[in-house]
Amino acid sequence: MSGALAADDRGGIVVDDLAYEALVGATRNFLDALAVAVPDGPTADRLTADLAGWAGVLGGLAAEERDRLFGRRAGIASYGQAMTPAYRVLERDDAGLRGVARFGRYFHGGKGAAHGGAVPLLFDELFGRVINGEGRPPARTAYLHVDFRAVVRLDRDLGLRVWREREEGRKQYVRGEIRDGDVVCAEAEALFVALRPGQP
Numbered sequence: 465m466s467g468a469l470a471a472d473d474r475g476g477i478v479v480d481d482l483a484y485e486a487l488v489g490a491t492r493n494f495l496d497a498l499a500v501a502v503p504d505g506p507t508a509d510r511l512t513a514d515l516a517g518w519a520g521v522l523g524g525l526a527a528e529e530r531d532r533l534f535g536r537r538a539g540i541a542s543y544g545q546a547m548t549p550a551y552r553v554l555e556r557d558d559a560g561l562r563g564v565a566r567f568g569r570y571f572h573g574g575k576g577a578a579h580g581g582a583v584p585l586l587f588d589e590l591f592g593r594v595i596n597g598e599g600r601p602p603a604r605t606a607y608l609h610v611d612f613r614a615v616v617r618l619d620r621d622l623g624l625r626v627w628r629e630r631e632e633g634r635k636q637y638v639r640g641e642i643r644d645g646d647v648v649c650a651e652a653e654a655l656f657v658a659l660r661p662g663q664p
């Protein structure tokens with residue numbers, strides 16, 4: 465698939481954001497299918513061999529952290545990563561963001577509801593995106609508090625809102641919520657601490 469080409473600064477590899485977005489989407493679809501499938505032995509063996517082949521291909525294309533695409537492409541869905549539930553940022557400025565998220569079957573906890581760990585994972589990802597904004601020093605999560613108000617159901621478009629609450633020197637407080645229609649499913653508050661120069 466062809467798409468907008470990013471600057472070619474990765475040792476001659478031409479990055480294609482549309483193709484990469486489709487690859488991450490296909491990975492998500494695969495994980496959703498894996499989570500509910502009951503493959504027999506020969507099918508599992510065939511899939512294992514195919515995956516090992518692709519792991520080898522990708523292993524030969526490994527890059528330094530700063531040059532990687534996974535989770536580092538602001539223009540594409542979920543910043544181009546499949547580690548968290550899928551999301552898309554609709555509006556964003558320095559004060560926060562609004563967006564939509566969808567928890568696929570890969571994130572199933574039980575009885576049709578999302579896994580309790582997937583909800584904080586999504587908050588940490590979104591908070592990190594807001595806090596680590598343009599021109600600000602990188603910051604790490606010091607604490608993340610989540611209140612689970614109602615179950616997060618799978619395969620539904622959920623509303624996201626994240627906003628900066630206040631700042632005290634290196635300490636930045638941020639809040640967010642996940643809604644299913646009018647129902648607030650989860651609320652979260654976190655403290656991020658800006659790193660000093662040289663701090664890992």
Ligand SMILES: CCCCC/C=C\C/C=C\C/C=C\C/C=C\CCCC(=O)SCCNC(=O)CCNC(=O)[C@H](O)C(C)(C)COP(=O)(O)OP(=O)(O)OC[C@H]1O[C@@H](n2cnc3c(N)ncnc32)[C@H](O)[C@@H]1OP(=O)(O)O
Binds near residue numbers: 592593605607657
């Ligand atoms: C990965 C992000 C950074 C890298 C970014 C680089 C490139 C950007 C590209 C993409 C990334 C963008 C977004 C990524 C998306 C998501 C990532 C989200 C971020 C994370 O997922 S990151 C992983 C989890 N995170 C950790 O792995 C932290 C482990 N930890 C530490 O690294 C230290 O612990 C640290 C640095 C937090 C603080 O350590 P420190 O030595 O620098 O500072 P210190 O302890 O002095 O605290 C200073 C003041 O904060 C208060 N304070 C501290 N902790 C507190 C707590 N828990 N409760 C209440 N208050 C607290 C103190 O009381 C003091 O307050 P006061 O100044 O008023 O006395």
